[in-house]
Amino acid sequence: MEGGAPQEFEVAIERAIAAPEAFGASFDEAPSRSELELGAGLEGDPAIAFRRTLGMFATGVTVLTARVAEQVHGMTANAFMSVSLQPPLVLISIDRRARMGALLHEGTRFGVSVLEAHQTGLSDRFAGRVAEDVPEPGFEVVHETPLVEGALAHLVARVVRSYWGGDHSLFLGQVEFARYGDGRPLLFHGGRYERLTEDPQVFSLLPRELLDPILALGEKRDYADGEAIMRIGEKGSELLLVLEGTVCVERPGRTITLGPGELIGEIEVLDPAGGRIADIHAVGRVRSLAVSREALLGALEADPRAAIALIELLAARFRETA
């Protein structure tokens, strides 16, 4: 969303910062001070120890947005939580020094864009950090509220209460709009970004021109409804491409289904000694192509470009978690 008068925007923000009470930021009485006791083994600055303790709580990452004088203001926040389903309520916690806090008061709307795993650049950008090679963020307006394009989930809420939260302000929002898409969330834990690695993809990420010659070496294999395709712990030395039908993948704590065009056994075929990491069975009749580890290694030897691309993919994965 572009346009609007930047000066008007700056003036609105500065006025709000200078006189927050005029913008409805009324707070309950503050509780009396008390000392923070640190557990055994934790020494040094209690504030740092407290911060690190809180950092053990893994969260997602959102960009909060508000509209001021036809301009958009965004801010990265992980202090976002669901509060109530009926009525639908969420809570955000904003540093009292942040410009965003000064823009919110009872009755105003704010947007919550839940970032997707690859949107670390956007998170840095809206946290005021240096973010290189990040394209200019795009906004979509819903309920007169800007939302960051490409995020995993979006909410629009209207502030119904604000509370004293020490050096932060708490804003309770009644949700007016909610939507989510497919994908994985960006996570924040221990002061750094993390990603879920539940469904590790390796070969699926190769460009088609490198993957297709490998899959062409596969042998056709059919499975009847309910038939086991792979069992957890079993030695696995094949990569399987689903051609037709549905496959159910059961990992401890999580079950997903895969369909035509999706690959099974991407990690195990590279590390067969580790054993299968899921129970997998056919749902209805399934047609597939099985590429043996020998055939796969032969293909990688024949075309080192695919091997190099795989090494780069694996290196990128390590970098993400390093």
Ligand code: FAD
């Ligand atoms: P600014 O610092 O002025 O703006 C933030 C940044 O967003 C600036 O770089 C600005 O250029 C950019 N920006 C704003 N609007 C636009 C736009 N329309 N287009 C392009 N760029 C724009 N702080 C909290 O108070 N609560 C939290 O829960 C919280 N969680 C965080 C979680 C993470 C993972 C990180 C990295 C930071 C978090 N912060 C949190 C810190 C917070 O994001 C920063 O302090 C932020 O700079 C405060 O923003 P501000 O409203 O003061 O505005």
